[in-house]
Amino acid sequence: MRTLGVAIAVALLGLAGLAAEKFIVGSDIAWPPFEWVSAKGDYLGFDLDVMRMIAVLEGYEIEIQDIAFDSIIPAVIAGKIDIGASGFTITAERAQVVDFSSPYWVSDQTVLVRADSGLNIITALLPGRKVGAQRGTTGAFWVEDNLIAQGVAVQLILYETYPEAIMDLLAGRIDAVIQDQAPSEQAVRQYPGKLLIAGIIKTYEEFGFLVAKGDPKGILPRIERGMKKLRETGAWDNLVAAYFGNPLDVIEAAWEACIPILTVERDPIRYAACLAAKVQELSQK
Incomplete structure (x- = not known):
């Protein structure tokens, strides 16, 4: 046994x-x-x-x-x-x-603004603008490398998540958000009439x-x-x-x-x- x-x-x-x-x-x-x-x-x-x-x-x-x-x-x-x-x-x-x-997946970055702001891809990123992005993302890196490091004195506001950045954009606390295209398109659908994509930054990023x-x-x-x-x-x-x-x-x-x-x-x-x-x-x- x-x-x-x-x-x-x-x-x-x-x-x-x-x-x-x-x-x-x-x-x-x-x-x-x-x-x-x-x-x-x-x-x-x-x-x-x-x-x-x-x-x-x-x-x-x-x-x-x-x-x-x-x-x-x-x-x-x-x-x-x-x-x-x-x-x-x-x-x-x-x-x-x-x-x-x-x-x-292949993605580009976008410039997301409030629909009533009157901003375009150029004016949204002028010196003095407050630009949001999620901490540690290529959207934040793009702002650092292509704007701030080149002498364009935007104020980069970093967030723990992109939805937090979107909320501040809707509330008028920042002027634009830089993030990937598909999530930006989703944000526009989620808040109809309130957000728009001012322009696409061709970064050709691969996920x-x-x-x-x-x-x-x-x-x-x-x-x-x-x-x-x-x-x-x-x-x-x-x-x-x-x-x-x-x-x-x-x-x-x-x-x-x-x-x-x-x-x-x-x-x-x-x-x-x-x-x-x-x-x-x-x-x-």
Whole structure:
């Protein structure tokens, strides 16, 4: 009997060893349509769904943690989280301390102003203007490198999140916000008649998911395979169709209706198709 007990214990340990690996994904979940917290408290967005879908396709689990943007790379370096998924532009400076996936998105910066301000892309950035950006972002870096360092005496106001900058812009406390194009377009939809994009700054930035330098856990090949599968099956295009160009409340309602297909049925391809179709359906009502 003792021999049988030992055999059972060994078998159970073996099964435990087969449990799926779990990786911690860090994201600053305040930047729609890439990541945000829904009205019901759910974490959703393009980046986060890509992470969930790849995890299913590649056979591992993830836990998503909401972390300040400028704390994500330090947390990856320190081994506190495994993956950064938060619209990170691939830069030479960042690539010195972390490793990036291949690019998954291309973006430009925009100059966002109040609709009644009368400002354009030139006058919004004149000396004396107050310009907002999120701390640690390429939007903030652009202001520092291309305006302040060149002698254009704008006042750069840094925020912990871009929504905070948008709120100050709406309240008239700053004159403009510099951020990526898709989130700026989302902000214009979110506050109709109150905001407009005064101009686009062609920066051609490429976004990537990031991991610790040297990829010690071998995560990047799984992300690459997962992105390839999503593109080959059309799931990637369905995610893009669902998340970009639509009101947040419509996306949230569609996500709530479809997410069990991903989390319970574990079918990322059908989930993406459901999400795109449901967004289209709700948008027409």
